[in-house]
Amino acid sequence: MLLICYPKCSTCKKAQKWLDEKGISYDYRDIKIDNPSRGELAEWYAASGKPLRKFFNTSGMLYRDMGLKDKLGNMTDDEMLDLLATDGMLVKRPLVIDDGGVLIGFREAEWEDMLCRK
Numbered sequence: 001m002l003l004i005c006y007p008k009c010s011t012c013k014k015a016q017k018w019l020d021e022k023g024i025s026y027d028y029r030d031i032k033i034d035n036p037s038r039g040e041l042a043e044w045y046a047a048s049g050k051p052l053r054k055f056f057n058t059s060g061m062l063y064r065d066m067g068l069k070d071k072l073g074n075m076t077d078d079e080m081l082d083l084l085a086t087d088g089m090l091v092k093r094p095l096v097i098d099d100g101g102v103l104i105g106f107r108e109a110e111w112e113d114m115l116c117r118k
Contacts, residue, residue, distance in 0.1 A: 001026045001115075004036065004095040006088070015094045015106040024115055026096075031088035036095075038085035044095070045081070048102035052080050055104060057092045 003019065003026040005012035019026055036044070045052050053072055057063055068090075072080065084090050096103040100114045 001099075002029060002095075002097040003027065004029045004031050004091075004093060004097070006031050006093055009093060011106050012094045015111070018106070018108065018111065019115075022116060031091060031093055031095075035088035036085065036091060038081050041081050041084050041091075044097060044102045045077075047097075048104065050102075050104060052077050055084055055092055056080075057090055060089055062087060062089045 001024070003016065005016060005028065007013075007030060016028075041055065045055060048054070056068065056072065058069070063069070068083075075083070092104050094103075094106055096111070096115070098114065103110060103114060
């Protein structure tokens with residue numbers, strides 16, 4: 001399992017603590033240092049079953065500075081994937097990539113369903 005986080009993100013810290021308390025092992029990846037590639041993002045998007053817009057960090061400063069709230073509706077999936085691949089700070093986190101699927105953001109009930117009921 002791969003956990004993709006930003007070390008300064010309080011939600012990421014909370015998610016990491018939750019995994020540790022559950023004894024769930026994971027590989028950690030700092031999204032700021034190792035931004036997901038377009039290919040990875042496309043693969044995760046396909047596996048997630050969620051709209052691509054869910055992969056955007058809508059509370060981030062970069063998202064707001066770029067005015068993406070008003071632009072995403074007019075963008076194709078290819079354009080959104082290209083944009084997400086430019087900067088890890090645009091990507092919603094934490095991300096969990098596992099054989100069971102992809103989790104975007106930390107919602108404890110979703111994490112429990114996917115990671116603890118195998």
